[in-house]
Amino acid sequence: MKMVKVGIVGLGRLGRQHAENLAFRIPNCELSAVCSVIPEEVEQAQKEWGIKYAYTSYDEMLNNKELDAIFIASPSGFHCEQIEKALNAGFHVFSEKPLGLYMEEALRVQEVVNKHKDQVFMLGFMRRYDKSYAYAKKKIEEGKIGEPYLIRCYGLDPAKAINGFMQFAKNNYSGGLFLDMAIHDLDLARWFLNVEAKQVWAIGGAYGYPEIAELNDAETGTALVKFEQNKMGVFVAGRNCAHGYHIETEIIGTKGTLRVGTIPEKNMVTVFDESGAVKECSDGFLERFEQAYLSEVEEFISCVREKRQPNVTVEDGVLSTALGYACKESFETGELITVQSPYKVPSSN
Incomplete structure (x- = not known):
């Protein structure tokens, strides 16, 4: 296969970047086809980029047999159904995270993916393709910090993005703080520690924006996770970071520590003015992980052309969803949640 022809569904902020x-x-x-339920987005993309096909119906796009692959960048609640339809129609599929908002649908998608072994399926855990995180993984595998036993993650969205999030959440597109935001950190924890979660306790609240509590969600939340082999994880996620987009990860091992993004710098420039010496922060995830978003899609296209499966699997999606869902359940109930099995819905302890 010389050229992989792709159709994308979802042309929001992230979808447009992927497109x-x-x-x-x-x-x-x-990029042969674009699809969105918002006609203006489709018309703009087709006109600006010269895209051959444009759709407002996902099912109609799946009837286009010129396409080789479907790229899903729609809101989270649509992922499972769209993945199933695309695979059953014979396409290779890339889907943004999360795999699903509920364990039942994530497990159903896993069954469908496993029935289509000859088709490439990849999930968008792009941080694994960020050069700094990939380097940290390499150092762990080399034994640089000994045996890793604790991971601490901060995932904080800039306060200026709160209005956009509120519109997203009110349409029931989010899935909640832990499945929407912390899912990346939960996946990294499994990747770095190389173990699965056993128990979760999550707390949080709506401190600067009480209206988020009306959505049964947290503006800022924290989860404490006990993993296999008694390893530990501390996860902080929030939507009201005054200084910008702050993504920080620390992995502590028996012989040392790795930190990624301790100071969330925009670049290597320091601004000296009446405010003092200022290191600006990234504006958001599209800027901070620009290279990672590009690298993960390069890998997907390479997998399609070379007829191989990526390292990020549907099982990673199921296991991370199980952990994210357990965090969500713990926050909503105030109870300690035991993750009894990667393939069973977590239950209260």
Whole structure:
């Protein structure tokens, strides 16, 4: 296969970035179709980028047999159904995280993926493709910090993005703080520690924006996770970070510590003015992980062309969803949740 022809569904903030990458920055790839339920988004993308096909119906796009792959960047609640339909229609599939908002649907998707072994399926855990996180993983595998036993993660969205989030959440697209935001950190914890979660206790609240509590969600939340082999995880996620987008990870081992993003710098520039010496922060996830979003899609296209499966699997999606769902349940009930099995819905302890 010389050129992989892709159709993308979802042209919101992240979807549009993915679409631009597919159209202009990915070797051996052609963005042949765009799809959105918002006609203006479809018209704009087709006109600006010269896309051959444009749809407001996902099912109609799946009837286009010129396409080789479907890229899913729609809101989280649509992922499972769209993954199933695309695989059953014979396409290779890339889906943004999370795999699903509920364990039952995540497990159903896993069954469908496993029935289509000849088709590539990849989930968008892009931090694994960030150069700094990949380097940290390499150091762990080399034994640089001994045996890792604790991971601490901060995932904080900038306060200026709160209005956009509120619109997203009111449409029931979010899935809650832990499944929407912390899912990346939960996946990294499994990746770095190389174990699965056993118990979860999560707390949080709506401190600067009480209206978030009306959505049965937290503005800022914290989860304490006990993993296999008595390893530990501390996860802080929030939507009201005054200084910008702050993503920080610390992995502590028996012989040392690794830290990624301790100071969330925009770049290497220091601004000296009446405010003093200022290191600006990233504006958001699209800026901070620009390279990672590009690298993960390059890997997907390479997998399709080389007829191989990526390292990020549907099982990673199921296991991370199980942990995220357990965090959500603990926050909502105030109880300690035992993750009894990767393939069973967590229950109260």
